[in-house]
Amino acid sequence: MRNWLRFGRARAAARGREAGGGEAKASRTGALVAFSRLGRPVWTPRDYAALAREGFGRNPVVYRAVRTISEAAASVPWLVFEDEHEIDDHPLARLLARPGGQRAGAELMEAVYGHLLVAGNAYLEAVGVDGEVRELHALRPDRMKVVPGADGWPSAYDYSVAGRSVRFAAESEAGVRPILHLRLFHPTDDHYGFAPIEAALTSLDIHNAAGAWAKALLDNSARPSGALVYSGGEGGNLSDEQFDRLKKELEEGFSGARNAGRPLLLEGGLDWRAMALTPRDMDFVEAKNLAAREIALAFGVPPMLLGIPGDNTYANYQEANRALWRQTVLPLVARTAAALSAWLAPAFDRPVRLSFDVDAVEALSTEREALWARVGAAGFIDDDEKRAAVGYGPRRGRD
Structure with a gap:
């Protein structure tokens, strides 16, 4: 039987109260945000099912872009630090490696990143048993609704399936919150994130329509009407x-x-x-390639990596791959690591920080080798300073 988490250290200053017992802190604008929606779910302002069906399900560019980013991000190894010391065998590391159920850690994170890219939102549920976080589960964003409180911040989350709903409290009295809500920046929504696929909807429609037109042309003997x-x-x-x-x-x-x-x-x-006009008159092929490049741009994937012709931004495949990791994958992993650290840290007695191992990324090996060569050739620093410069601690037996 799953029990809600009631463990760990109490939250500092209990809901934002000052140490001296002063008045609780709150945003003066929060009540305005929640005034017209108090106690009611804030429904997702777009059709997630349509985005997933027309984008991920029918468009090969969207499908490959989402898979490329989510698989790359999920392959990055996690590192756990206590008081700035890396701990190899830490309960948090074991939890992320085997989050429970039938999923491995990489599969869970791939689902989280995929939800972020398709919906702009991702939700993780923490399951506690006997005072410990035992399992983590990725929840579908189209089934989750935010319930705002009187202060404008989420007070609960409603998860609905087949007409039945379960309400999760947004905060716990002490310890880990049951739900972690990850979201991408949205300029006009206070509760939900903005999916990259939404910025490319026009290009997505053009690309899908071009494919449908080519299919219809073949079905009609590849002849103009x-x-x-x-x-x-x-x-x-x-x-x-x-x-x-x-x-x-x-x-x-x-x-x-x-x-x-x-x-x-x-x-x-x-x-x-x-x-009918010929494909040459309609500039059919170039219009489809332009739409594909715009879709790849919205996701932050160099078109060269998706096999889209006409992209001369990068000199070769390796440069494009490094740009993908530096500009898209690693920032996504970094923000996820920070959110997981803040969410799961109260479950442990000592301060815990989650990070990731950039040295394990094969695509960045060229940059790593160049850094090691520069640091190794620096004669004005000793060996321990060189180790610190490349992210390693001092040698054993030395402070």
């Missing part, structure tokens, strides 16, 4: 029976890929006139 013009007979018009027969013959005998190249036999008075 046109019109049959009748210029014979009295009155210059076909009878209803002739029109229906001609339409049926065209659909059954000359449409579709299996009828590609089949000659069209025209009776007297009928003439074929092409009407």
Whole structure:
């Protein structure tokens, strides 16, 4: 049976009260934010299911961008520090390696990063048993709703599935909060984050429409559409029976890929006139590639890594890969590490800080080798100072 967490050190100054027992601190604008929504869920202002379906589910650029970032970020090893000393075998490290259920630690974090990229929000649930955090679970953001309190900050979270809801308190009296809400910056929303996929919605529609147009063109024998013009007979018009027969013959005998190249036999008075623009006239391929580059830009993935032609920003693949790690992956991991540290630290008696091992990132090995070469050649510092400069502690037996 899962029990809510009631353990760890009490929060400093109990909900923001000053040490001298003064008046509780609160934002003067918070009540204005919650005035019209007090006690009611703040519903997500967009359709997450549509974003996931049209973006991640149907668009290969979005799918590959999300997978590239989330898999890379989830592969970064965690480091746990107590009082600035790295602890190899720490309960927090074991928890993140085996968060519970059927998921490994990398799989859990991949889901968290994926939710952030597709929805702009990610939620983690902490499960406590016998006074310890035993499990961490990633919750789907489309099922979670924020319930604001009188001070404008979230007072609870409602998680709904198939008409049934569970309410999680936003704060615990002491110890770890049951829910961690990670979100990307949103300029116009106080409670939810802004997903990169939303900034690329226009480009996403163009790219999907271009694919649908190409598919329809192939289904119609890879030929431009046109019109049959009748210029014979009295009155210059076909009878209803002739029109229906001609339409049926065209659909059954000359449409579709299996009828590609089949000659069209025209009776007297009928003439074929092409009407559609060619792909060259529509600049079809370049429009699709431009939309793909804009989607990759929104996610922070160099187009070269996604196989999108026309990108000359980076000289080679290695430079593009380093840019991905430096500008997109590592900042995402850093903000997640800071949020996890603040969330889970009250569960332990001593101050705990979560970090990550940049030296284990193979894509940055060239930069690491250059740094080691520069530090190793510096004759004005001793060996321990060199070790500190590259992120290592002093040698054993020395303070």
